[in-house]
Amino acid sequence: MVEAAEARGRLSGFGRLLAVFGAIVAIALLVRTAMGAWDELRVESTRLDWTTAVLATIWLAATFILPIALWRALLRVAGRHLTFGAALELWSFSNLGRYVPGKVWQVVAMVLVARDFGVSPAVAASVAFVALALQISTGFLVASPIAGIIGEHSGAFLAAAAASIVCIALLVLRPAIFLRILSRIPLGRRLEPSVLGSRRTALLFVVGFVAVWTTQGMGLAMLASALGPVSWPEVPRFVGAYALSYVVGLLAVIAPGGLGVREEVLAATLAQAGIQGIPLHVLAILARVWAILAEVVILLWALAVRAIRIRSERATAGR
Template sequence: MLTRLRRNMWVRLSLLALVCACAGAALYANWTQARGAVSGLPLWVLPAAALAGMAGLAAQMLAWRSLLAGLGSALPRAAAARVMFVGQLGKYLPGSVWAFVAQVELARDWRVPRSRGAAATLSAIAVTVAVSLAVAAVALPLSSVEAARRWWWALAAAPLLLACLHPRVLGRGVRLAARPFSRFREVAEAGPLRVEGGSVAASVGWTLVAWVPLGLHVWLLTWAVGGDALRSVGPAVGAYALAWVLGLLVVFAPAGLGVREAVLVVALAPVVDAGAALVVAVLSRLVMTVADVGWAGSAVLLTRAPGSGGGGGPEHADGAASDPATGPG
């Protein structure tokens, strides 16, 4: 029954329309809040920040793709982009779980078993949280003492979480999470879930790379509202890394709404006043919403889901996408 609903074009279109409406509403609300501040910025700042945000999201997509490949489903880059970026629009619905569900279901179009899709997404969340907290733990104590003092418990967890990324530990956690679903035929057919050390290392590497442009977009905005160019680097990178994690963990807030802003205002206090920090927070949310929508739209326009030409489902997928294991790197 659920499989038939998943393949039904009208159900998919209705869900996509709902998600796009929520993302559009978020974009409109962010623009309404940021419109007054935009007029005082150099014209190039927001486009540059949006491009930096998109570059960071692209690196995060490659981190997720590396984990999925290590689990046995190596998607082509274009297919991985479509699955992740379209699925990520689900975070604009109340409850971040919808992005998770959407990614797993969209990956089924490329014959990725739900068990592998879920394992890759859960592992990617673990990598993102651990690496991002490590970035914040390095940057904030030296640049934003108040933020480090207020959220010390999160920063202190970074070494432990990094240790949990060892393939044996991460693999055991993934298999434990999948155990309640082991009775389903699809899980059994997918085989045992084994997390490879190389895929974890690649994912960690791509996540570290992602924080260069992600931090850059906040630094550009902080500089544009009056922050010192050199002194703003540490607070900008550390603040957004911590804000990203805490926003991700508060699952009832759509895309971390409110949580990221609170962290940014406190962490940017050493370089800009509270009003300017709030402007940075609002502009950052606008920029990252544009980046999310831009990537999702590009992925839909530039790629075609298997079976969209009339096949009707993953069983009729053609070309490289029909066999993820042999798809192009």
């Protein structure tokens, strides 16, 4: 039974090493960007509303519950039922793979950690690839409304948005073809065909990932309001800029966690979108610290859940 395998779940030696390495990289990245943000704040004499910044971090951490729930739902559609605590561990530990140079490590980490919860490599890889495809395609879709106002690259962004619409249409209307396309890439072979379920289920996943981008982009607008005034009509621009910068960071193969790329795209996009009264380069760097802090909150939660689970298993085994 999957539940029994889940109860006996343990990170393998290599998986544990990968998680520790990713955690070290993430912490080093956090310290580096925090120092950079602090230097920027001092040079610019920027005043930061710390209460608003903390609330924005709590908001972002809370929004991570939604992608965790979506990962869990994808696994459930594929016939693998995990508790929310197990899904939390799976998402948090595999997410550390993003900070290792090269974009395949999150998928590798997902496969390694999921195996210890009784999930086969084929199903784990399927969920990881489908979630990534949904994340990228819906990200471009959410960013598409601002494409017409960001200048010289608007044509490329509109083309990416159009490709995303085609991807989403295939995912919803022809999921088998969508998975066949994914299986053409080296790590996408032997994908589990049942991972998307029905068309209605696939559509619900699309809506879910759009909701992720929207709520997280609203969090960025909240963070920006800690640096300067943000009006409600400007919030959709922050949502679009956040989605665009995050997706471009995901596609930057060499940059671990999209470091540098995401900040540059975010600041440039917000500037071209007409956001004024806020030091955008400071916001971009601050947004990196904000995102990592929120991820650390979720990671600490996952570690606490794992510690409680292991303690419970040991107590049960000792009876």
